[in-house]
Amino acid sequence: MATPCINKFSRLTAVVFIFSISCFQGFVYSNSATNVDSVEDFFKSGHTNNWAVLVDTSRFWFNYRHVANVLSVYRSVKRLGIPDSQIILMVADDMACNPRNPRPATVFNNANQNINVYGDDVEVDYRGYEVTVENFIRVLTGRLPPSTPRSKRLLSDERSNILVYMTGHGGDGFLKFQDAEEVSSVELADAFEQMWQKQRYHELFFMIDTCQAESMFQKFYSPNLLAVASSRVGEDSLSHHVDPALGVYVIDRYTYYALEFLETVKPGSKKTMAQFFKVCPKHHCISTVSTRTDLFKRNVTDTLLTDFFGGVRNVELLTETVSLDKIDLPPNNDLTNSCSKDSCATNENTKFTFPDQIPKVLI
Amino acid sequence: MAVPASPELPTMLFVFIFIITCSTSVAQKDEFTEELLIKPLSRGYVYSHFQFTTKWNASIHDLRTFSHYNLFPKSLGEVLVRYGVQELHLSQTQGLWRHKLWGYPVHDAPPGAELWVWFKPSVKDIDGAWTDLVNAVSGLFCSSLNFLDSKSTIVPRWSFRPLGLASKSTSPFSRSVRYGALPKEIVCTENLTPWKKLLPCDSKAGLSTLFNAFHFHEANYHSLGLHVRPICADEACTQEAIELSQSLSVVTDVVSTSYTGSPNWQIRSLFGNHLVSACPIAAKSTIMVDITNNVDQSSFRLTPSPTITDTIKRGPHEHTYAVYDVRQFTQSNRVLNIEATFNQPPVLVELSPPPIHTHRFITGYGLEDGGISCLIHNTLSSNQSILYLDLLPWFTRVKFNTLEVVNNGKAVPYKVHYVPAKDRSRPHHLELSLTLWANSVTRVHFTFTRAYLKWTEYPPDANHGFYISSAVITALVPSTLEYTGPPQASSRLDSMFANQPLGASKPRFLVRIHTESLLVSLPTPDFSMPYNVICLTCTVVAIAFGSIHNLTTRRLVPYDPASKKGLLSKVKAFLQKIFKKSPTTAGQGDQPAQVNEGIQELTEDKSALGTDEKHSSQES
Numbered sequence: 001m002a003t004p005c006i007n008k009f010s011r012l013t014a015v016v017f018i019f020s021i022s023c024f025q026g027f028v029y030s031n032s033a034t035n036v037d038s039v040e041d042f043f044k045s046g047h048t049n050n051w052a053v054l055v056d057t058s059r060f061w062f063n064y065r066h067v068a069n070v071l072s073v074y075r076s077v078k079r080l081g082i083p084d085s086q087i088i089l090m091v092a093d094d095m096a097c098n099p100r101n102p103r104p105a106t107v108f109n110n111a112n113q114n115i116n117v118y119g120d121d122v123e124v125d126y127r128g129y130e131v132t133v134e135n136f137i138r139v140l141t142g143r144l145p146p147s148t149p150r151s152k153r154l155l156s157d158e159r160s161n162i163l164v165y166m167t168g169h170g171g172d173g174f175l176k177f178q179d180a181e182e183v184s185s186v187e188l189a190d191a192f193e194q195m196w197q198k199q200r201y202h203e204l205f206f207m208i209d210t211c212q213a214e215s216m217f218q219k220f221y222s223p224n225l226l227a228v229a230s231s232r233v234g235e236d237s238l239s240h241h242v243d244p245a246l247g248v249y250v251i252d253r254y255t256y257y258a259l260e261f262l263e264t265v266k267p268g269s270k271k272t273m274a275q276f277f278k279v280c281p282k283h284h285c286i287s288t289v290s291t292r293t294d295l296f297k298r299n300v301t302d303t304l305l306t307d308f309f310g311g312v313r314n315v316e317l318l319t320e321t322v323s324l325d326k327i328d329l330p331p332n333n334d335l336t337n338s339c340s341k342d343s344c345a346t347n348e349n350t351k352f353t354f355p356d357q358i359p360k361v362l363i
Numbered sequence: 364m365a366v367p368a369s370p371e372l373p374t375m376l377f378v379f380i381f382i383i384t385c386s387t388s389v390a391q392k393d394e395f396t397e398e399l400l401i402k403p404l405s406r407g408y409v410y411s412h413f414q415f416t417t418k419w420n421a422s423i424h425d426l427r428t429f430s431h432y433n434l435f436p437k438s439l440g441e442v443l444v445r446y447g448v449q450e451l452h453l454s455q456t457q458g459l460w461r462h463k464l465w466g467y468p469v470h471d472a473p474p475g476a477e478l479w480v481w482f483k484p485s486v487k488d489i490d491g492a493w494t495d496l497v498n499a500v501s502g503l504f505c506s507s508l509n510f511l512d513s514k515s516t517i518v519p520r521w522s523f524r525p526l527g528l529a530s531k532s533t534s535p536f537s538r539s540v541r542y543g544a545l546p547k548e549i550v551c552t553e554n555l556t557p558w559k560k561l562l563p564c565d566s567k568a569g570l571s572t573l574f575n576a577f578h579f580h581e582a583n584y585h586s587l588g589l590h591v592r593p594i595c596a597d598e599a600c601t602q603e604a605i606e607l608s609q610s611l612s613v614v615t616d617v618v619s620t621s622y623t624g625s626p627n628w629q630i631r632s633l634f635g636n637h638l639v640s641a642c643p644i645a646a647k648s649t650i651m652v653d654i655t656n657n658v659d660q661s662s663f664r665l666t667p668s669p670t671i672t673d674t675i676k677r678g679p680h681e682h683t684y685a686v687y688d689v690r691q692f693t694q695s696n697r698v699l700n701i702e703a704t705f706n707q708p709p710v711l712v713e714l715s716p717p718p719i720h721t722h723r724f725i726t727g728y729g730l731e732d733g734g735i736s737c738l739i740h741n742t743l744s745s746n747q748s749i750l751y752l753d754l755l756p757w758f759t760r761v762k763f764n765t766l767e768v769v770n771n772g773k774a775v776p777y778k779v780h781y782v783p784a785k786d787r788s789r790p791h792h793l794e795l796s797l798t799l800w801a802n803s804v805t806r807v808h809f810t811f812t813r814a815y816l817k818w819t820e821y822p823p824d825a826n827h828g829f830y831i832s833s834a835v836i837t838a839l840v841p842s843t844l845e846y847t848g849p850p851q852a853s854s855r856l857d858s859m860f861a862n863q864p865l866g867a868s869k870p871r872f873l874v875r876i877h878t879e880s881l882l883v884s885l886p887t888p889d890f891s892m893p894y895n896v897i898c899l900t901c902t903v904v905a906i907a908f909g910s911i912h913n914l915t916t917r918r919l920v921p922y923d924p925a926s927k928k929g930l931l932s933k934v935k936a937f938l939q940k941i942f943k944k945s946p947t948t949a950g951q952g953d954q955p956a957q958v959n960e961g962i963q964e965l966t967e968d969k970s971a972l973g974t975d976e977k978h979s980s981q982e983s
Contacts, residue, residue: 105580120555123505352600354851
């Protein structure tokens with residue numbers, strides 16, 4: 001009996017809330033008729049910061065293409081304005097400095113070798129054995145040991161738009177990590193739910209390039225999730241082309257066409273997610289690209305691509321002056337109390353010495 | 364009133380002067396120098412060592428030091444002060460330094476990553492601080508140093524004494540040092556990027572503009588080093604300073620990478636670019652070329668000619684360097700591209716083997732037992748005492764009783780410190796102090812048993828094998844043959860030119876070398892075995908058991924039409940009567956019905972079969 005009551009009540013509050021928002025918007029429109037466009041833009045996106053979690057789950061040289069996939073997406077989001085500090089890059093194996101790589105310190109996503117996606121300015125946050133299901137879930141949910149450095153944390157909030165890109169080998173309802181373990185679609189859905197409950201995202205765009213990729217987002221149930229997958233259940237996701245000099249496939253089809261589209265996007269672009277969903281028609285991808293929009297509140301035709309792939313830094317200007325207190329250093333006495341016998345040695349005018357490199361007792 | 368105050372006046376004056384000197388020393392600018400040492404090695408290899416030294420005239424023990432930064436990187440300073448670090452030495456290396464061929468590098472480093480830290484004596488929970496520190500450092504340098512847990516960390520007893528200043532109260536067997544190594548750690552561009560961001564000029568100006576990841580990673584050896592330690596601020600050593608030494612070493616095989624096979628090299632061919640600027644912040648920006656073996660230009664000629672040519676005597680040996688002042692060259696000529704042109708036919712530089720060099724390898728066969736041997740060569744004509752440190756993972760169970768140190772068939776006396784491993788929590792830690800006889804080879808050998816891991820403990824590429832980190836040999840040698848390290852007082856390379864300390868008639872030089880890291884294979888299960896077993900069992904049950912059970916439990920009994928009919932057959936008969944109206948269908952329909960009814964299965968057997976099936980599904 002209690003549940004319908006609550007539902008009714010919440011519906012009522014929602015109506016009141018929407019009413020108040022529309023009132024407020026009306027107020028804004030009436031007040032600043034000249035700045036209508038800019039104000040509208042400001043309210044539309046609803047997020048104040050962007051994060052990206054890019055995961056390659058495959059180890060071994062023959063999975064070069066998965067590393068190239070994830071690094072290409074990394075390059076794109078960085079180019080569109082998400083800083084390195086807000087990108088968590090997980091790469092399960094080292095392809096750039098792999099002894100089998102004839103061109104060390106490079107990863108190319110095309111046999112033409114136009115773009116070195118590894119570049120000179122890449123920051124890999126989780127690499128090699130660190131790329132595990134546990135670490136991935138911990139990064140998403142924020143349940144990391146206290147001493148974890150900032151670069152390895154997803155420090156998002158309820159106003160963050162997050163892009164989660166995954167690539168690797170998968171099957172119906174799972175994605176393999178490192179050829180040793182796997183994350184299931186249910187675990188992933190629960191992790192996103194936990195993120196939602198902890199207010200760790202505002203909107204989340206999940207993108208996955210693997211076989212039977214669609215199965216990974218079918219179990220999602222948290223709000224504001226938007227998902228795209230490279231293939232349907234029962235379909236394989238295929239690679240695009242081989243680089244004969246490397247002897248391995250260098251990129252997957254879906255990511256290849258997605259990147260082709262992303263390369264045309266500039267930071268101020270008005271391209272929408274609906275356009276992005278159509279980047280790889282079946283005759284290009286061979287697999288069927290599948291999307292999920294039912295959990296997403298906005299219309300994908302109105303959602304800008306840069307809401308997820310670009311970085312925003314909305315600056316709020318304050319009209320009043322904020323005075324900051326001058327922080328005084330602790331007086332000398334406090335420090336002398338806290339320091340030990342050794343650390344206070346500077347106070348005495350002693351001569352310091354270098355210790356013997358081999359203890360005298362041994363000579 | 365003035366008279367009683369006068370005795371205090373000198374004291375006041377002294378305090379005043381003291382404060383002024385203190386404040387001026389604080390106000391003194393940090394000093395940053397950039398240097399590059401190029402040394403031609405045997406067989407046409409060229410060793411390039413970049414040395415960036417930041418000297419911060421402040422005490423590492425004073426907490427107020429870390430509230431304001433000038434040239435010292437703040438990201439690193441915060442980590443140091445947070446975890447009470449007194450000294451930190453980190454190296455990330457790809458490739459193996461071959462001591463016998465190449466002599467000694469400026470900073471020796473093992474393949475993979477190595478970190479050793481001295482914590483301040485005031486730090487109480489050192490294990491906790493170490494755990495947090497390795498996490499912080501791994502975040503700072505994009506490395507996996509967070510794998511340096513208690514399973515791969517030791518407290519060295521004799522080796523790894525503080526390289527910088529330490530108070531006299533520090534006991535020689537202090538517990539506040541930690542050492543850990545990751546021989547498998549990959550070093551790639553993502554490690555170079557954060558490392559070079561710590562430099563005051565980044566890679567925008569100065570020698571760091573020569574950093575080119577493609578050339579470094581194509582090289583035979585490539586090592587990034589970062590060392591922080593307290594040193595003397597002045598000659599008299601009354602004040603402390605913090606020294607940050609960042610070094611990058613590359614060994615390039617010039618002969619085999621050049622298209623013509625010529626041993627000629629130039630800065631452009633080594634690093635892909637020539638030098639156009641000196642770092643404006645640097646107090647000194649120099650390039651030194653070691654021409655000890657080429658003083659008479661018998662082997663190669665250098666163009667342009669150096670600013671000065673300097674010869675120093677260190678111990679019994681003389682070293683000659685061609686020194687280029689980068690600022691002077693880049694201002695007058697715009698570019699600096701030092702070029703070594705070899706005489707025809709080319710005579711390559713040949714180095715003599717250095718005083719101490721080693722070779723370490725795995726002995727034995729099979730997956731049960733094994734042994735580790737380390738051959739330590741002493742080419743000196745005098746006895747040499749050394750320290751040997753070995754760190755082995757817990758799963759190579761060392762048999763301590765098999766430890767033997769043999770020289771020329773005779774056992775060598777040694778002093779040993781051995782901490783046995785604890786499964787899954789502590790590695791084996793072996794330290795030896797021994798004397799190498801003159802011109803001899805000493806063999807350190809012990810055997811081990813390979814342990815079984817739990818199946819979740821295997822890494823994803825278990826069949827690749829498991830690495831054992833390098834052994835470390837520390838010695839104070841009287842010779843500087845092929846020795847490039849700076850003296851202890853400063854990490855700057857030009858401090859080699861400083862006057863030798865007085866009274867040191869027989870100076871000794873610290874040599875710390877790392878042996879090869881080893882790869883052992885452990886008994887590795889077939890990880891798909893459980894899956895195969897399940898599949899096979901199910902198939903056997905389904906095919907063999909099912910049909911056999913069916914055959915053995917099913918009984919064929921003749922159908923007796925006179926027997927009493929059940930309810931179902933009554934209904935069937937009734938329905939057949941109704942549908943008998945159409946004669947064709949009835950005739951066809953009757954025949955199979957009778958055949959089916961000819962065999963009657965016993966209901967008791969059916970239920971027995973059902974329970975059996977339940978049993979088999981639970982087992983699988």
